[in-house]
Amino acid sequence: MNERDVDWQLVTRVQRGDKQAYELLVAKYQRRIARLLSRIIRDPADIEDVAQEAFIKAYRALPGFRGESAFYTWLYRIAINTAKNHFAAQGRRAPTHSAADPDDAENTDEGLALRDVATPDALLLSKQVGEAVNRAIERLPDDLKTAIVLRELEGMSYDEIANAMNCPVGTVRSRIFRAREAIAADLRPLLGTRDDQRW
Amino acid sequence: MSPLPHRGEPDPASSDFELLSAWMDGELDQAQARELMERLRGDPSLRSRFEWLQVASDALRSHEVAACHLPELTNKVGQALRSEPALLAPRALAASALRRHVATGMTLAAAAALLAVVALPQLRGAGETQPPAPAVAVGGNPPGPTTVRLAQPLMARDSQLEAYFRAHRELEYNGVMPAAAAYIRSSGEPDR
Numbered sequence: 001m002n003e004r005d006v007d008w009q010l011v012t013r014v015q016r017g018d019k020q021a022y023e024l025l026v027a028k029y030q031r032r033i034a035r036l037l038s039r040i041i042r043d044p045a046d047i048e049d050v051a052q053e054a055f056i057k058a059y060r061a062l063p064g065f066r067g068e069s070a071f072y073t074w075l076y077r078i079a080i081n082t083a084k085n086h087f088a089a090q091g092r093r094a095p096t097h098s099a100a101d102p103d104d105a106e107n108t109d110e111g112l113a114l115r116d117v118a119t120p121d122a123l124l125l126s127k128q129v130g131e132a133v134n135r136a137i138e139r140l141p142d143d144l145k146t147a148i149v150l151r152e153l154e155g156m157s158y159d160e161i162a163n164a165m166n167c168p169v170g171t172v173r174s175r176i177f178r179a180r181e182a183i184a185a186d187l188r189p190l191l192g193t194r195d196d197q198r199w
Numbered sequence: 200m201s202p203l204p205h206r207g208e209p210d211p212a213s214s215d216f217e218l219l220s221a222w223m224d225g226e227l228d229q230a231q232a233r234e235l236m237e238r239l240r241g242d243p244s245l246r247s248r249f250e251w252l253q254v255a256s257d258a259l260r261s262h263e264v265a266a267c268h269l270p271e272l273t274n275k276v277g278q279a280l281r282s283e284p285a286l287l288a289p290r291a292l293a294a295s296a297l298r299r300h301v302a303t304g305m306t307l308a309a310a311a312a313l314l315a316v317v318a319l320p321q322l323r324g325a326g327e328t329q330p331p332a333p334a335v336a337v338g339g340n341p342p343g344p345t346t347v348r349l350a351q352p353l354m355a356r357d358s359q360l361e362a363y364f365r366a367h368r369e370l371e372y373n374g375v376m377p378a379a380a381a382y383i384r385s386s387g388e389p390d391r
Contacts, residue, residue: 001232002225017285019277020240031257034267038281048269055276056283063286101362122266130262146303149226152259158226177220183255191254191268 007071040083054082136186148179
């Protein structure tokens with residue numbers, strides 16, 4: 001199995017009527033979709049509404065998803081189209097790049113301009129998240145730090161990490177989990193809600 | 200949502216959470232993954248932990264992405280899904296797709312068998328001047344040998360081949376070559 005297989009497993013469960021499996025896909029991809037939308041839509045409240053609408057549209061369209069592409073690639077297109085519809089419903093045009101803007105072509109998607117103009121609040125939060133992650137990594141014991149960096153930044157499999165670190169795969173699994181737990185614990189005060197969520 | 204344990208605090212469910220972390224990385228086998236997903240259905244704390252392990256993973260790859268976390272979104276989508284019908288149709292679609300693939304495969308196999316039995320021998324004999332049919336020279340009948348055609352059709356038949364033809368006839372209209380189906384059928388029929 002790989003990460004794509006995990007998504008496909010969740011997708012097939014949703015296609016068989018398991019709605020909770022879809023919530024796991026939302027939990028997994030909501031930040032990437034919100035980040036994408038934040039580069040198109042300026043108002044944070046609109047970003048959340050459009051993200052929610054995109055996920056619901058994707059759920060309804062899921063019977064037609066056959067796994068020819070990665071789930072996120074498919075979801076990404078739905079989010080882009082939902083953003084376009086959002087602008088159309090408001091009688092506004094989605095921000096697009098003009099033809100005289102060839103240097104920005106790589107930052108466009110289907111004619112939409114993907115800006116990197118974040119609000120001051122978003123910039124501050126992003127900076128705080130970066131600092132929290134760095135602090136958490138600094139505090140990790142070396143073996144946990146190495147394992148999580150090889151996994152998340154180098155994209156190595158557990159087998160490859162076990163070979164590199166000369167330890168059993170089970171140890172790698174445990175180290176990666178403990179590193180993630182430590183980082184999540186530092187992020188939760190920044191990104192969680194005051195009241196516990198439903199989960 | 201169950202809070203994350205404080206540092207140093209023993210966590211009795213940590214082995215499940217460890218499995219969850221490995222599953223995120225695609226490092227569980229199919230059976231383990233299925234079992235874990237079943238547990239996820241009935242365990243809100245496990246689902247909560249999944250989300251926070253994902254936040255940590257995202258933050259390591261991009262703090263800008265992690266900063267876009269919408270803490271209420273998963274909850275809101277979950278609530279909205281309650282009024283949505285459960286998706287059940289694709290199962291039937293998948294089954295019909297499987298049947299279609301099997302039917303196509305059998306049709307192609309039948310067509311290949313026909314090609315081997317009918318067309319290839321004819322192609323091999325196309326350049327010969329002598330009739331391809333078995334001939335028997337009968338002595339004492341000048342001026343030359345008498346050619347005797349056998350009453351049997353040229354094509355060898357056996358019960359296995361007949362079974363192929365029957366399968367082909369049953370499935371030919373589901374195949375990928377509907378236009379050729381009639382021709383293939385007439386070629387495969389015994390001479391009338």
